[in-house]
Amino acid sequence: MSEEKLLEIRNLQVQFNTDRGAVTAVKGVDLDVYRGKTLGIVGESGSGKSVTALSIMRLIPDPPGKIIEGHIKFKGENLLDISLSDMRKIRGNKIAMIFQEPMTSLNPVFTVGNQIMEVLDLHQSHLSKKQKIAKCIESLDLVGIPAPEKRIKEYPHQLSGGMRQRVMIAMALACEPDILIADEPTTALDVTIQAQILELMNSLKEKMGMGIIFITHDLGVVAEMCDEVAVMYCGKIIEESDVFTIFKHPMHPYTKGLMESIPSFDSTGIEAKSRLKTIEGMVPSLFDLPKGCNFQDRCSEVTDECRGIKGPPVLEDLVAGHKAACFNPLK
Amino acid sequence: MNLYVYTLRRLLYIIPVLLGVCAIVFFLFSVVSPDPTLIMLGKHASVQQMEELRRELGLDRPWFIQYLDIVKSAFTFDFGRSWSTKQEISTMIKQGAIPSLTLSLPAFVISFVISITVSLMVAFYRGKFLDKIAVFGCVSMMSISSLAYILFGQWFFGYKLGWFEISGYDYGFPDFIPYVLLPILIWVILGLGPEVRFYRTVLLDEIYQDYVRTARAKGLGEHVILFKHVLKNALIPIITNLIISIPFLILGALLLESFFSIPGLGAMTLNAVNASDFPVIKAMTILTSVAYIIFSVITDICYTLVDPRVRLR
Numbered sequence: 080m081s082e083e084k085l086l087e088i089r090n091l092q093v094q095f096n097t098d099r100g101a102v103t104a105v106k107g108v109d110l111d112v113y114r115g116k117t118l119g120i121v122g123e124s125g126s127g128k129s130v131t132a133l134s135i136m137r138l139i140p141d142p143p144g145k146i147i148e149g150h151i152k153f154k155g156e157n158l159l160d161i162s163l164s165d166m167r168k169i170r171g172n173k174i175a176m177i178f179q180e181p182m183t184s185l186n187p188v189f190t191v192g193n194q195i196m197e198v199l200d201l202h203q204s205h206l207s208k209k210q211k212i213a214k215c216i217e218s219l220d221l222v223g224i225p226a227p228e229k230r231i232k233e234y235p236h237q238l239s240g241g242m243r244q245r246v247m248i249a250m251a252l253a254c255e256p257d258i259l260i261a262d263e264p265t266t267a268l269d270v271t272i273q274a275q276i277l278e279l280m281n282s283l284k285e286k287m288g289m290g291i292i293f294i295t296h297d298l299g300v301v302a303e304m305c306d307e308v309a310v311m312y313c314g315k316i317i318e319e320s321d322v323f324t325i326f327k328h329p330m331h332p333y334t335k336g337l338m339e340s341i342p343s344f345d346s347t348g349i350e351a352k353s354r355l356k357t358i359e360g361m362v363p364s365l366f367d368l369p370k371g372c373n374f375q376d377r378c379s380e381v382t383d384e385c386r387g388i389k390g391p392p393v394l395e396d397l398v399a400g401h402k403a404a405c406f407n408p409l410k
Numbered sequence: 411m412n413l414y415v416y417t418l419r420r421l422l423y424i425i426p427v428l429l430g431v432c433a434i435v436f437f438l439f440s441v442v443s444p445d446p447t448l449i450m451l452g453k454h455a456s457v458q459q460m461e462e463l464r465r466e467l468g469l470d471r472p473w474f475i476q477y478l479d480i481v482k483s484a485f486t487f488d489f490g491r492s493w494s495t496k497q498e499i500s501t502m503i504k505q506g507a508i509p510s511l512t513l514s515l516p517a518f519v520i521s522f523v524i525s526i527t528v529s530l531m532v533a534f535y536r537g538k539f540l541d542k543i544a545v546f547g548c549v550s551m552m553s554i555s556s557l558a559y560i561l562f563g564q565w566f567f568g569y570k571l572g573w574f575e576i577s578g579y580d581y582g583f584p585d586f587i588p589y590v591l592l593p594i595l596i597w598v599i600l601g602l603g604p605e606v607r608f609y610r611t612v613l614l615d616e617i618y619q620d621y622v623r624t625a626r627a628k629g630l631g632e633h634v635i636l637f638k639h640v641l642k643n644a645l646i647p648i649i650t651n652l653i654i655s656i657p658f659l660i661l662g663a664l665l666l667e668s669f670f671s672i673p674g675l676g677a678m679t680l681n682a683v684n685a686s687d688f689p690v691i692k693a694m695t696i697l698t699s700v701a702y703i704i705f706s707v708i709t710d711i712c713y714t715l716v717d718p719r720v721r722l723r
Contacts, residue, residue, distance in 0.1 A: 236719050
């Protein structure tokens with residue numbers, strides 16, 4: 080498969096002005112998205128993964144949020160430099176996004192058809208009304224919604240959560256975007272529906288050859304979906320590699336901690352008897368970050384180095400293609 | 411169930427509600443309130459005089475007959491005669507309705523148009539300078555007593571500048587216009603503060619919903635988002651607020667009418683209260699209730715037109 084780079088994020092920094100002062104939610108994130116590949120961004124709540132995703136769409140609520148540094152190049156064009164009206168031509172057209180809350184992400188007072196048509200009206204205005212309706216039905220069919228020609232006349236409240244997320248995906252894919260950003264698209268769904276949606280996204284990726292940015296806190300989902308993985312903690316990427324390497328050999332103690340907190344099964348498929356491990360402590364407040372490494376208070380490998388003499392650890396290639404920001408990477 | 415059956419059912423609900431309203435009116439005027447004969451004849455009336463008046467007013471009849479009278483009046487709008495002017499009350503209401511409506515209807519429409527426009531603007535520029543100024547203005551305007559607006563308006567625009575009439579009324583178009591201009595202006599100004607604040611809150615509640623983020627992610631512009639997605643969702647509270655205030659329009663504006671000596675229903679009601687003219691007060695109470703009930707049914711029907719989630723049950 081061709082390695083066409085669709086998106087290049089360098090040194091992205093996003094700041095929020097709050098009553099307690101300015102807080103930097105994303106601190107120098109570098110990411111690349113390639114055609115036909117899925118990039119996973121993993122992290123706990125507040126790690127900056129959603130803010131990173133919203134930054135790509137320039138949907139950070141401003142005020143209070145602001146992108147203060149960096150560039151986001153989409154096919155070579157810096158999205159942070161173009162006008163808002165040019166950005167609107169990209170949103171929903173070249174880069175589309177789906178969200179965590181399928182129950183509330185659709186407008187309750189417009190029909191499903193109307194909401195999908197809106198995207199086509201905006202970005203494919205050269206099509207005739209008939210062609211648009213046909214496309215609308217086709218996109219619902221594509222995401223596996225039965226009897227789409229009936230569904231377009233229905234309202235969101237008449238659909239289940241899984242169906243609504245399918246509608247969201249249909250809406251996002253209506254214009255065949257280059258990049259799909261999925262911000263925890265299955266978190267609010269139950270497990271069987273979750274599996275269906277993930278499978279759907281994987282098959283659509285193959286079919287349409289787009290790049291996917293998949294945001295989640297669930298490493299199990301990452302293993303199923305992603306080619307590349309970036310782990311975020313307190314607004315920084317602390318480990319990045321391809322999915323096989325990171326699962327086989329996590330280098331950052333945080334990544335390892337995350338993996339150990341997935342329930343494991345032994346080779347016979349019986350759940351392991353040992354107690355499920357957790358990561359001790361809490362994510363530090365962004366207002367009160369420790370000097371040095373942000374993970375020091377929860378880390379099993381902590382040394383004096385981590386406590387700030389050398390400053391925070393830098394994300395660097397420890398092995399070719401496997402980056403981690405840690406003074407004492409796991410062997 | 412279709413809209414017609416739904417409407418019919420909602421209309422049938424009016425009957426028990428109306429009977430309840432009549433019971434409350436009866437209780438207030440015939441059980442709790444002081445003996446009307448004492449009010450009308452004064453302290454030195456003889457027992458015989460009082461008996462005679464009771465018979466004349468029909469107060470000697472059994473209580474359920476008196477209650478049925480009230481119920482009948484609620485359906486026929488025949489409220490009998492006023493105690494103080496001896497006029498047919500239905501005639502009085504017809505006469506008073508014209509001045510009241512020439513004041514309240516235009517004021518109501520202008521007030522709504524201005525406040526919804528301002529609120530949409532404020533919602534569009536939320537958090538910005540214009541929004542802050544508007545909120546500050548609304549609160550300041552609400553903090554000043556309505557009397558201050560009336561007195562200042564009459565003194566400044568009426569007396570100093572001499573732009574408007576400040577007392578009286580002329581029947582017929584366009585003769586009434588100079589008399590209602592200033593009260594309309596004051597009505598609009600009085601309503602602006604609370605209404606802009608209410609509509610702003612309703613609109614902002616919707617603007618932070620997830621579906622608005624979806625709309626932005628589709629590439630829609632802020633205007634389409636506000637006027638299509640947000641406004642349609644905000645319509646329910648807006649419609650409620652709007653339609654439910656219509657019944658009070660027939661009451662006119664109690665204060666404004668009496669300050670500007672406009673012979674409308676508001677002034678009539680105020681006079682009736684001062685004169686303990688029970689039949690008129692009763693009539694106005696029932697009339698307002700009937701209007702209120704009818705307009706709440708209309709509100710319910712409007713919901714079904716605006717919001718697909720409202721089921722016709």
